[in-house]
Amino acid sequence: MFEALSSKLNGVFDRLRRRGALSESDVQEALREVRVALLEADVALPVVRDLVARVRERAVGQEVIRSVSPAQQVIKIVNDCLVEALGGGEGDDGKRGLDLAAAAPVPLLMVGLQGSGKTTTSGKIALRLKGRDKKKVLLASLDVQRPAAQLQLQQLAERAGVASLPIIPGQTPLEIAARAMDLGRRELYDVVILDTAGRLAIDEALMAEVAAVKAATNPHETLLVVDAMTGQDAVNTARAFQERVGVTGIVMTRVDGDARGGAALSMRAVTGAPIKLLGAGEKLDALEDFHPDRIAGRILGMGDIVSLVERAAETIDRDEAEKMAARMQKGQFNLEDYASQLKQIGKMGSLSGILGMLPGVGKMKAQLEDANLDTTILKRQAAIIGSMTPKERRTPDIIKASRKRRIAAGSGTTVQEVNRLLKQFDDMSAMMKRMSKLGQKGLMRGGLGALLPGSGGRRPF
């Protein structure tokens, strides 16, 4: 499971090697690693402290289970605590998404910092309510701060196929809100979404303004929109919006990025409000339901297989990959195939970014970063293969000293680099043979692993 953390915890418990119950000091050392993992995932420090205390309470004195390692046992406890803190687990009432059980028109108020994704999320919610829930939705922008903000929402409304409140320049947010609710009542809208300007937690005047809007419209849901990349400041923001405005739910945006999303925990802990929705892209249909277990895994660095597969699928040429897989299975994998694999990996972007999403590569990723390996190595390797003759690519065994010198000169690299590539390719082919039983999926991942210095594919993850 959560490899990044578990490799560290394994280290801790390897040193301890105790039997019987987990002792206070065993747990203590493990918790230090848990703390670091949570902080690196941007969970706010006060929230980390609480969580660690909860884990300690549950872990100390627990019987060591024969079949699992103590590290796995602690991780299980950490995971359970995270899932619970995110609203899952035993106390989960199973309720997800927005609550619209109120007299129409139901006002929804969107609040948050500048640029967190309020306007885009307003459009997404409108599209979902219209399509899935067959609601008549009105979008209204109260943002008189950011240039063209009202126009932005109007254009999103057009894309979503819902109505938007006609723009009247010069009106205050309160006036716009009143006009929106009035139109909502007169034209029998089911839901009126009030998008607001971004505001800082410490901006007294603007916080008072949105509080006034809330008092005037009495929204059934007040959604705090936060960016998944948010750091420690999440607690300040959450506290301010909770105290000054009152929040009924949280929407976390940009989960399509590679941030670990610890802010979800911080926000939830401070406001007590559930996380209701996730934004997973710029397009209007990129709105997802929230699953506590998935976000818990992400925060712990368990590796988001889903996003990895998604990214791979987005960039890797399917036909190409299938052809290659077939060749691998037949044991025909050669340097030409390797070159084309390099190209595809290059297209996928930063190597360590991709590896970070794979479970089981915590250690390798560190290794990779130590080696300072980046995609430029891929490019150099591609250049080396590019300097080979077709015959050499198909039968690398014929590449001896003089050919190596020619290839190195042709690709602007060194003989050592050529050697390293050939060695790597050897390791890789050997592993291919072993992995051919596992089918395509395994092959793709094995291919990535074989690129790692020192690992030589000996670790098919």
Add this chain to the structure above:
Amino acid sequence: MRPQDDAGALREAEARQQTAQREAEAREAAAAPPPGHAVELRPPSEPVAIPPAQASGGAPLPGAVAPRPAAPAAEPVPAAPAAEPVLIAPAAEPATAAPGGWFSRLKSGLARSTARLTEGVTTLFRKRRLDEAALEELEEMLITADLGVAASARIVEGFRRSRFGKEVTDEEVKAALAEEIAAILAPVAHEMEVDPRRAPHVVLVVGVNGTGKTTTIAKLGRIYRELGLTCGFVAGDTFRAAAVEQLQIWGERTGCQVHAPAKPGADAAGLAFDALRAAKEAGTQVLLVDTAGRLHNKAALMEELRKIIRVLKRQDETAPHSVLLVLDATTGQNALQQVKVFKEMVAVTGLAVTKLDGSAKGGVVVALAQEFGLPVHMVGVGETAQDLRPFTARDFARGLVGLD
């Protein structure tokens, strides 16, 4: 992931993949250059003074200041190329800032944003021995400022070596802490140099979504105009709704000519190409290229950025002369990944850190300085065109720990 979940996860992945594909296709379709691609050029506007409150009909923005005339030191040379490379500092603010000027506002902004950190330091170290527990708490305070576990530990380690066991006042601790942080930041505190003789000096502005790219462009445009330079904007965010219109409004407010796509969804690279040609012909001295926000882990979108660069180079091999990565100060440890990938993919030359007027401390900048050593050029401290400041190590560090 538990093995029994694999099937479900993969099914889900398939669904996501379809969405991703649709998204990619839509962007691709949107990016197809229109036949006979044309650039709409608005008539060059007169240099405008920046009004005190720019919110359209709203309350005056907090922190808005009265318009200032162009810095007298800078000779307005609208047509002839300026003789020297330009930094933002002199024009951004005269050195002799009046009370209520930018420096005091920066200070008060930072002071507010670090009130909690300061409080902690103050209560923690008043007449106290710098023992193990005190150091640990100090480390935790740095962590809450987003410095990250590793950078915080390194800084505190320096403290441990030099000051362990000493009786110290909070003032001493603050000053020493600030020094420690300033020493890390000093090597990266460089302003963005713009050379008007290049006519145009091209600045490509990149970053993830919503960080403040467009607003930062507006702020830079205002400064260059006040310096008497001619400055153009390229509305390269052809994807987000009303992003072009947003930049057009900023163009009007700052007196910078906006190169907008002929129709929504046009190819950003094609637009940049045409805009660069037009700017060359017009002798525009600085050209600021806005781009759509993109997450660094989206390879196809990063490739799109590289295409913009390739296309610019076809006209001017040395362009873009600056690649400015805009970071949001609220961002936590993910900023490290952002900088790493953008640097790798588009050769970022420097950073701008925005939204430092909030409660977020932007401490990740310290970790960034240690890890990448990229110059930090400027900080954004508000939503108006006036709210841009040069980044200075000492002020930032002292502000961070709550010292004047």
